[in-house]
Structure formats: C-alpha cells, structure tokens
Amino acid sequence: MIISSWNVRGMNDPLRQQEVLEFLKRNKVDCGAVIETHIKSYLAQVIYKRQFSSYSLATNYNSHPGGRIWLLWNPATVQVRVLDSGAQFLHCSLLHFSSQKHILLTVVYAFNRAQERIELWNALKSLSHGPVDPGSSVAFLPSGVSDHSSILLTVVATHTIHKPFRYLNSLRPMLKQLHSQDYTNLTSRVAAAKLKLQDCQLLLQDSPLNHVLLLQEKHLLHQYRLVKEDEMRMLSQKAKIHHLKLSDMNTRFFYASIAVRKAKNTIGIITDAQGQLCQGHQQVTQAFLNYYQNLLGTAEPNAALPANLFQENVLCQVPHLNNMVTTSEIETALFSIDRNKSPGVDGFSSRFFKDTWATLRA
Template sequence: MANQAWQGIFSAAEVCFMPEGHFDHSTGLLTVYPRRDGGRKPFKYFTMWKSSPVFSETVKKAWSSHIDGSKMFRLVCKLKKVKQALRELNKVGFTDVQAAGLKAYQEMVNAQNALHSNPTDASVADAELKAIQEYKEKHKAYLAFLSQKAKVNWLKEGDENTALFHQSIKARRVQNKVYSICDMNGNWKDTADEVSEAFLAYYRMLLGTTHEHRTPVIKQIVQQGLVCQDHHRSILNAPYTADEVKSALFSIPGVKAPGPNGFGSYFCKDAWHIVLMMVRR
C-alpha cells in the first residue's frame, strides 16, 4: 500500500486495520517505530566467497583438521572450523563488496582514460586489461551477494539487476521484521524486549513444560493406519551411492534457507571436491 520511496524513508512502519463497525471502511492505525539494531547477525555462507583465489585452500585447511569422535560429531566440528576460516576470509576481501566494486570500477575507468592518452604504450594497455578483469571479479561477487540476499536469481546471465535485488532485499527485511505481537494473554506488545519475551514465553510453554496427563501412544491403534511394510524398510535401508548423495544435495536451490549452522547447498556445490568424502558417509 506504500510506494518504494515511502518505504525507503519509513521502513520501520506497521499498519493495523481496525473493525469497520457501522462504517463502510476500516480504520487504519499507522505506527512508525524507531529503527532497531538487529544485533549480531548469525553466520551464513555466501557463494561469492568462492571467487577468492584462496577459497579452496582455506576450506581445505580447516576441513583437514584432525577430530576424534563419531562421524556426525566430526562433521559438525569440521563445519565449525570452516565457519571460523570463512569469517576471516570475509574480513580480508569481502567486508564491503559494494565499496570494492565501486573502487574497482573507478580504477578501470582511470586505466581506460590512461590508455586513451597513451594508446601505443603496451604497459598501459596491460594495466587496462588487468583493471577490467579486476572489476569483473569484484562486480560478479557483488551481484552474487545481492542475488543470495534477495533470494532472486538473475533474469538472464550478464543482465544488470542490482535495482531488482535491492528492492527485493528491502521487501524481505520488512517482511521479516516483527514490531508488535499479541501475546498468549491477549495483550499487545510493541517494544523490542516485550516482543522477544512474548516469543520466548510461548515456546517455553509449548516445548519447555511437562504434560502430566499426556495420553500414551497405543501401538495397536498405530498399526491400524498406514505403516512401513517390509518392502518399504528394504528401500529405506538400501545402500546409497556417492552420486545419489551428490544429486540430492545439488538438487536443493542455493537460495533456500540454510540450516542452523548457516551452511546451505551452495557450500556443498562450491566445495564438493573437498567435503565429498565426509558428507557421503
């Protein structure tokens, strides 16, 4: 109900429509909240990191750490090691991919202007080619970052869709924000602490309490419904191949929400040559 310019200025706004009563329209209650700091952001793997020349080396070094324990424990620990290494890699060359892209673009323009002034100088021509390649790499990383943040793919390879990405990212941020909520007692909460406590209280009640009069599951009743037969069990317990594991992981779109550890299918695709032995087990 608001255009992009309005949303850009009042991004922390919420509207609540009241009952229409005897009118032919509903009253809209508009509240503009102060901008809130979202706090520390959880780790999330970005596919732009693979453009770094030391990406494979960084992941391989962290993944090769010796860890004792069960296979699942080792996998979790290795992912934590990789997470730490990628955070350091991000600080080195990807902290502000937009600024890096703009800087590379200006350096490319300067190199091209220098070539126009000295068209016969081979060293200037080489510098121009190097600047173009550097800009392409930085800009590709920036577009990959925007695409993953917006969860929108390129309309066509090579098209410029930065405006589309920025618009989609803003829309997702607005959609994911919760400024007010009605708690379990029917009371509206509209401060950051109250909203957080309302969520926590609900899930403490849902998951953190013991039901004294819980009805036990009766096996005979379960057997009356659809259950796995012997041929189903044989399919579920059948051995699988590495190609089947790869096919399953690669079929998951990279823009899908990652798991609690922050790694989505993009990581498996980008580092499959390193992690395949552990993942397929």
C-alpha cells in the first residue's frame, strides 16, 4: 500500500490541482494527504468533481473552514473510514484490499504557535496507534510546483492488476515558423521542463544554500509553469474542437449534447408570486406570463413619436459609419477576445495573434 503526503501551499491554481492529480496517478498512490490547500469550503466540491472525481475524499472542514487537510484515496484499492478529526489532524483507518492489511493513519498539519498545538498534542495522546510495519519505507521527492517535498510511504507491496485570413498569405511562412517554435510538441516540452526542474531540486537537496541553484530553480519553475499552462490551454482547445467535429456529423454525441443542453435550459418547476409551486410546461409558462404582466403593467396608448426622429439620428451617424477601420480598432477587438477561445479552421488561436501582434501590426 502506498500512502503519500504533500504540502502544496495552496491548491486553488488549476496548475497545482493538475500536478497533484498527476502525482497521485504517476506514483500509484492508494491514499494521499494534501495539506494547506487554502480552498474555501464552498469551492471544495467544485474542484473535487472537476479534478479528483475518480478518488474518494475526506476533509476537516467541519473543524476548520480553511480546508487544511484533504485526504484522497482510490476506492478500488483501499477502504478508508474517518475515526476522528480536528483543525490540525485527520485520524482514520485504512484497509488495503489486495493484501488485507489494516492500518491506522493520522495526518497532521499543526498550527505555527506552540500554545495552539497543545490541543493537538492532547488529541494525539488519546488516539490509538500500532507499531510501524518493519517492511515500510519512505521517500522524499522533489518539491515540484510547491516549496515542500512530497512524501511517499510504502507500507506493503501493492499488486498490479493485469481558407480564411487570406490577407495573411504573405506572412504565412513566418507565422508557421513562430507557431512551430512556440506551440508544437508541448507535451514533450512539459516533460523536459519538469525533468530539468526535478534535477535542479535534487541538487538543491544536497546544497540548499547554493545561491546559483536557487536562482536556477526559480527560473526553471517559471519556465515549467509557462509550458504547462500552454499545454492546458491547448488541451482545452482540442476538447472544444473535438466537440465541434463530432457534433457536426449528426452522431450520438451530437444528440446527447442537445439533450444535455435542453435539460439545462428547461425550467421544470417554479414558485409563483403567491408562493405556489408550478410544475409542467403549461403552469410554468403561465407563472412567467403572470409575473411579467404584473411587472410591466397593462397596455396603455403611447404618445406618437416624431416622424423624422429616427431619420435624423441615422443621418447624423452616416459619416462615422463610412470611416475606415483603424489599426487601433482592430487591436482593441483582438485583445478583447479570450486567450482560450478555440482556433479557427486555419489552426491559429486568438492567443497566437496576440503574442505575434507586434509582427502582424508591422
């Protein structure tokens, strides 16, 4: 059974969430503690369902609102039962299915002040613990995106189960070169950047006060974050393209997407102004009609508008409508587009045009 613990120093960043998920899967962790998440209780379920839904989750939000301890485990390999919890600890029992090994686990994340830890020590004294298995081993791994090393504890060996944009034609070779340099082979570039960062952090473990290595780690961490964010955006855009390609072919995916969208946009039940529940299409429709009729009032005769009102307003705008589109207007429109929008049929995203705008504008 493999147990891990990692102080991530905040997990609101999607990059760190992805790193934790990759860490759990890469090391085949059966039960992993994530401490100092900084995730508020109202966001916990959103992040859990989005990133960690394949794992089960236990937290200590009932003892502290800051989400100091998350415990994630693989329900296919272990059974976890929380026995006790506090603001500084989470105490539980673990049953490893394949080995039938049963252990007690206490995850501790103590407060900084000694006075605040008295409650923790008193709680730990009352908890029951057995001896550590003599075959257990522990490994301290590079810190990665955090500044704390992750810990892997092996308690018992686990068993493996077997053509638009024509005006850019003259720039196309240069654009392709820029795209090739900065936006291709992102997955391999992420792996290479992570390997360099880990190698530097391993050297830092031997020379923690080496100023050159500290600066190098900072630079490598920055580079890793950049390429990792690029990869995440690319995968997000690919997911959108995949949706578009499938939904344009009248496939089952297309009809399933329609059904999901229809369900989201359908109001099946509503409370009217009198507090009565209205169900079904006819009652819900009537409730909306009654509400807006009362809100807007009944029809009343309106005063006639001057016959030339709209003509005068349109004529005064004609000179502006005939003006040429300026470069600054194009730039304003371009930079108002979100960087993660899907690329067009030519494969170039809005982020690509933003990053190369200095060249394109010239």
